[in-house]
Amino acid sequence: xxxxxxxxxxxxxxxxxxxxxxxxxxxxxxxxxxxxxxxxxxxxxxxxxxxxxxxxxxxxxxxxxxxxxxxxxxxxxxxxxxxxxxxxxxxxxxxxxxxxxxxxxxxxxxxxxxxxxxxxxxxxxxxxxxxxxxxxxxxxxxxxxxxxxxxxxxxxxxxxxxxxxxxxxxxxxxxxxxxxxxxxxxxxxxxxxxxxxxxxxxxxxxxxxxxxxxxxxxxxxxxxxxxxxxxxxxxxxxxxxxxxxxxxxxxxxxxxxxxxxxxxxxxxxxxxxxxxxxxxxxxxxxxxxxxxxxxxxxxxxxxxxxxxxxxxxxxxxxxxxxxxxxxxxxxxxxxxxxxxxxxxxxxxxxxxxxxxxxxxxxxxxxxxxx
Amino acid sequence: xxxxxxxxxxxxxxxxxxxxxxxxxxxxxxxxxxxxxxxxxxxxxxxxxxxxxxxxxxxxxxxxxxxxxxxxxxxxxxxxxxxxxxxxxxxxxxxxxxxxxxxxxxxxxxxxxxxxxxxxxxxxxxxxxxxxxxxxxxxxxxxxxxxxxxxxxxxxxxxxxxxxxxxxxxxxxxxxxxxxxxxxxxxxxxxxxxxxxxxxxxxxxxxxxxxxxxxxxxxxxxxxxxxxxxxxxxxxxxxxxxxxxxxxxxxxxxxxxxxxxxxxxxxxxxxxxxxxxxxxxxxxxxxxxxxxxxxxxxxxxxxxxxxxxxxxxxxxxxxxxxxxxxxxxxxxxxxxxxxxxxxxxxxxxxxxxxxxxxxxxxxxxxxxxx
Numbered sequence: 001x002x003x004x005x006x007x008x009x010x011x012x013x014x015x016x017x018x019x020x021x022x023x024x025x026x027x028x029x030x031x032x033x034x035x036x037x038x039x040x041x042x043x044x045x046x047x048x049x050x051x052x053x054x055x056x057x058x059x060x061x062x063x064x065x066x067x068x069x070x071x072x073x074x075x076x077x078x079x080x081x082x083x084x085x086x087x088x089x090x091x092x093x094x095x096x097x098x099x100x101x102x103x104x105x106x107x108x109x110x111x112x113x114x115x116x117x118x119x120x121x122x123x124x125x126x127x128x129x130x131x132x133x134x135x136x137x138x139x140x141x142x143x144x145x146x147x148x149x150x151x152x153x154x155x156x157x158x159x160x161x162x163x164x165x166x167x168x169x170x171x172x173x174x175x176x177x178x179x180x181x182x183x184x185x186x187x188x189x190x191x192x193x194x195x196x197x198x199x200x201x202x203x204x205x206x207x208x209x210x211x212x213x214x215x216x217x218x219x220x221x222x223x224x225x226x227x228x229x230x231x232x233x234x235x236x237x238x239x240x241x242x243x244x245x246x247x248x249x250x251x252x253x254x255x256x257x258x259x260x261x262x263x264x265x266x267x268x269x270x271x272x273x274x275x276x277x278x279x280x281x282x283x284x285x286x287x288x289x290x291x292x293x294x295x296x297x298x299x300x301x302x303x304x305x306x307x308x309x310x311x312x313x314x315x316x317x318x319x320x321x322x323x324x325x326x327x328x329x330x331x332x333x334x335x336x337x338x339x340x341x342x343x344x345x346x347x348x349x350x351x352x353x354x355x356x357x358x359x360x361x362x363x364x365x366x367x368x369x370x
Numbered sequence: 371x372x373x374x375x376x377x378x379x380x381x382x383x384x385x386x387x388x389x390x391x392x393x394x395x396x397x398x399x400x401x402x403x404x405x406x407x408x409x410x411x412x413x414x415x416x417x418x419x420x421x422x423x424x425x426x427x428x429x430x431x432x433x434x435x436x437x438x439x440x441x442x443x444x445x446x447x448x449x450x451x452x453x454x455x456x457x458x459x460x461x462x463x464x465x466x467x468x469x470x471x472x473x474x475x476x477x478x479x480x481x482x483x484x485x486x487x488x489x490x491x492x493x494x495x496x497x498x499x500x501x502x503x504x505x506x507x508x509x510x511x512x513x514x515x516x517x518x519x520x521x522x523x524x525x526x527x528x529x530x531x532x533x534x535x536x537x538x539x540x541x542x543x544x545x546x547x548x549x550x551x552x553x554x555x556x557x558x559x560x561x562x563x564x565x566x567x568x569x570x571x572x573x574x575x576x577x578x579x580x581x582x583x584x585x586x587x588x589x590x591x592x593x594x595x596x597x598x599x600x601x602x603x604x605x606x607x608x609x610x611x612x613x614x615x616x617x618x619x620x621x622x623x624x625x626x627x628x629x630x631x632x633x634x635x636x637x638x639x640x641x642x643x644x645x646x647x648x649x650x651x652x653x654x655x656x657x658x659x660x661x662x663x664x665x666x667x668x669x670x671x672x673x674x675x676x677x678x679x680x681x682x683x684x685x686x687x688x689x690x691x692x693x694x695x696x697x698x699x700x701x702x703x704x705x706x707x708x709x710x711x712x713x714x715x716x717x718x719x720x721x722x723x724x725x726x727x728x729x730x731x732x733x734x735x736x737x738x739x740x
Contacts, residue, residue: 013610112610172594172618173586179619180582182612183626187575189559205557212550213583216543221678224542230649238647240383240482242552242639246646248542249549256553269612276616277608279600308591308678 001125009086009121015111019100022125023091024048024083027067028075030131035159036367037131038073038358039122040082041139041146044214044271045263047090048082051075056262065346066138072355077367078135085146086121087113087271089264096197096264106266108194113270115142115278119149123157133157135365136358140164140343141310142271145278148318152280155295160361162354164302165343167314168288168321169279174309177217178272181210185265194266207265208256215255220306220339224248281321288321298364299329300357302350304342330357371495379456379491385481389470392495393461394418394453397437398445400501405529406737407501408443408728409492410452411509411516414584414641415633417460418452421445426632435716436508442725447737448505455516456491457483457641459634466567466634476636478564483640485512485648489519493527503527505735506728510534510713511680512641515648518688522650525665530731532724534672535713537684538658538691539649544679547587548642551580555635564636577635578626585625590676590709594618651691658691668734669699670727672720674712700727 001022003009008018025048030037040050040063047054051061051068067073073080084092087110095110102109126134137150137158144166151161170178185191188206196202216224228248232238235245244250284290299322303315312333322329332353336342343350371392373379378388395418400407410420410433417424421431421438437443443450454462457480465480472479496504507520507528514536521531540548555561558576566572589597598618602608605615614620654660669692673685682703692699702723706712713720 108612112612169600171591172598172600172616173589173591175600175616176582176586176594176618176622179614179616179622180579180586183582183623184554184557184579186612187554187579188557209550209554209557209579212546212553216546216550219543221541221543221681224546228542230539230542230545242478242482242556242643244549246542246545246549248546252546252549253553273612311591 001128003124007124009117009124011111011117012114013111017086017093017111020086020093020121021091021097022083022086022093022121024081024125025050025052027051027080028078030079030129034131035133035135035365036077037079037081037126037129037134038136038138039126039134039150040067040073040080041122041137041143042082042085043139043141043143044275045259046143047088048084049090050080050082062344065344066351066354072351072358073138077362081126081129083122083125085118085271087118087267087274089267092121094264095194095266095270105197107197108266110266110270112273114274115145115149116153118274119146119153122146122150123154126157133159135367136160136162136361138162138164139166141166141340142275145275148280149278151295151297151299152291155292155297158297159365160298160300160358162300162302162357163318165304165307165310165340167310168281168291168318170276171314175276177213178276181213181272182269184209184213185269191265196265202260203265204260207260207263207268210268211259212252212256215252217309218339218341220308220337222306222337223339223341226337288318289324292322292325292327295325295327297327298361299327300353301329301331302343302353303333304338304340305333305335306337307340307342309340371498373494377494379487379494381481381487382484383481387456387463387481390456390463390491391461391467392453392456392463392491394451394495395420395422397421397450398448400449400499404501405503405505405735406447407449407451407496407499407504408506408508409496409504409520410437410443410450411492411507411513412452412455413509413511413513414645415629416513417458418454419460420450420452432714435714436721436724442721442728443508447732451496451499453492453495455488455641457488457637457644459637462491464634465564465636465640475567477567478636480636480640482643484644485515485519486523488644489516489523492516492520493524496527503529505737506530506532506731508532508534509536511536511710512645515645518650521665521667521669522661525662525667528667529735530668530670530728532670532672532727533688535674535677535680535710537680538651538661538688540646541684545646547583548646550583551642552639554579554583555639561635564639566635572630573635574630577630577633577638580638581629582622582626585622587679588709588711590678590707592676592707593709593711596707658688659694662692662695662697665695665697667697668731669697670723671699671701672713672723673703674708674710675703675705676707677710677712679710
């Protein structure tokens with residue numbers, strides 16, 4: 001979707017981004033009273049290809065466990081929308097796009113964006129699609145941050161909200177891991193202060209290291225132990241070298257090298273930065289409850305026991321704030337050893353809770369068969 | 371201390387390292403019956419400068435909290451020895467040393483070393499110093515691994531052993547973090563497959579990223595939150611840039627950049643590899659208790675509640691194995707929010723326990739005034 005010079009996106013940094021583009025996918029049909037739209041918000045390295053084969057990797061959609069025929073979010077019942085975030089690299093305007101003022105790739109001249117900026121762009125897309133109120137906004141991790149931002153900024157436009165494995169602000173440890181990833185990208189001489197595109201290169205090595213670091217944080221210690229332990233790769237004895245002796249090493253190397261084929265390094269910098277800046281309470285005098293004062297949105301907050309990136313304690317703090325603002329909120333902490341990644345995996349209890357929450361909200365909303 | 375061609379160090383990888391050098395420091399005096407020697411084993415990025423000003427950084431010794439006049443390990447009572455590990459870069463032979471066969475820096479031609487190799491070299495040093503039985507072997511983290519290896523390999527030469535914040539084998543998550551660090555170093559084009567020394571350069575950027583990653587694992591989430599939270603650096607509002615807006619970012623950058631001034635990148639690869647390979651039980655049919663069967667050494671195992679790199683569960687597994695081998699072991703889990711780093715910090719309860727353990731062992735050993 002193209003937004004012309006007459007419809008700039010006002011960014012938190014003060015810049016008006018214009019023109020700009022939002023790439024999105026939809027599944028299912030909008031009903032007659034436009035009341036069955038669900039917006040899915042993707043995570044840091046996700047994109048709009050929720051439930052279709054990915055055009056670059058050829059892999060299934062990243063949330064086919066939750067979204068699809070017979071799944072809790074079924075296109076038979078809902079009009080499902082997912083857009084690539086502003087700052088992303090799968091078709092929406094971001095640092096890898098062409099800067100119309102120069103005719104060259106933006107690179108680091110692209111303005112720094114925030115989670116509220118992403119949501120503001122999504123709201124413009126939803127307007128354009130003729131949807132006033134979303135039946136639900138759903139997302140995990142950075143997607144969950146967008147869900148919370150939608151709820152705080154546009155409560156009247158969000159009938160229900162499902163925020164998974166997220167937080168209302170990024171912790172110091174999370175900022176530290178992101179900064180580590182950014183420094184890995186910036187340490188790669190092929191990064192050229194963000195100007196690699198003009199040179200026809202890409203800081204593959206630095207971005208792969210950043211991805212490896214992030215990937216460790218997505219899994220739990222227990223999950224790594226269960227999946228790999230200290231098992232060797234194709235051998236029984238150590239090679240006494242720096243080859244990937246351990247399975248966990250070759251797994252990580254693969255995660256790094258496959259990621260760089262589909263993701264832009266500058267986008268990675270911008271999106272991690274947006275997450276680091278995120279702090280809903282800060283815009284409300286530091287009082288989280290004020291951010292959600294008077295909202296009518298039905299919320300469901302989900303956390304996973306072994307998620308150490310967005311631990312349950314942060315979800316609980318959010319739920320307390322929502323209770324303090326008399327919001328309608330349910331909360332589920334799901335027992336799993338799979339870490340932060342659990343929201344993308346086959347975790348039946350999570351699906352059951354999601355389905356029940358949406359069905360109950362659908363009934364209240366008067367949706368048929370949902 | 372120089373070991374000539376007649377005294378090779380037999381390495382686990384099958385190579386005989388010869389000639390080689392061990393750099394060490396001592397504090398205090400060996401008593402007449404040579405019964406008051408304490409060997410301190412240093413951690414990954416430590417060295418022999420336990421309790422004296424560091425010759426490169428000008429900073430105080432890294433364990434002056436524990437070692438020194440009036441401290442639990444007081445040179446008035448003990449003859450204290452600390453040697454730089456084999457593979458290190460502070461004077462002991464390692465990948466940054468000259469390969470006598472070529473006259474050039476070893477680089478990646480240096481043989482891969484293990485924790486048992488480090489301990490074997492220390493035993494040769496102790497022999498040379500005329501010490502048969504060490505009163506105590508003491509260390510944290512990688513130093514703790516050496517303590518456990520000493521106890522398992524030379525139980526008759528270790529009267530007492532104080533193993534802090536360590537484990538009998540490296541976990542999958544720990545291997546993953548080390549592999550991340552190694553990949554960061556190797557991604558730096560200045561690394562030149564380990565051959566940077568001949569070119570007069572050093573892979574500063576990659577090593578700094580590796581250090582940043584490691585440093586995050588040394589602190590707890592709570593400690594990072596307490597120290598930095600989301601506080602900004604010299605400003606109140608975000609810059610909307612990739613500058614170090616948050617204090618935790620500039621702290622990490624400093625940790626990375628100061629480390630590379632004092633540490634060799636190849637050494638970092640070799641020492642992390644040694645830790646990854648460490649698995650005492652593996653040499654005893656996978657049964658940890660067998661590694662310690664029949665030992666008379668008095669052991670004290672210390673863990674810290676917020677240490678997620680070497681969590682208490684691993685210390686407890688060790689203590690269970692020691693109990694199963696009827697070893698004399700005491701165990702203390704110390705409550706602190708300071709993470710793995712706690713063993714280097716001012717934690718009074720840890721000092722009290724160390725002092726009491728050594729005093730009690732000293733009394734049994736017939737040491738005066740200890």
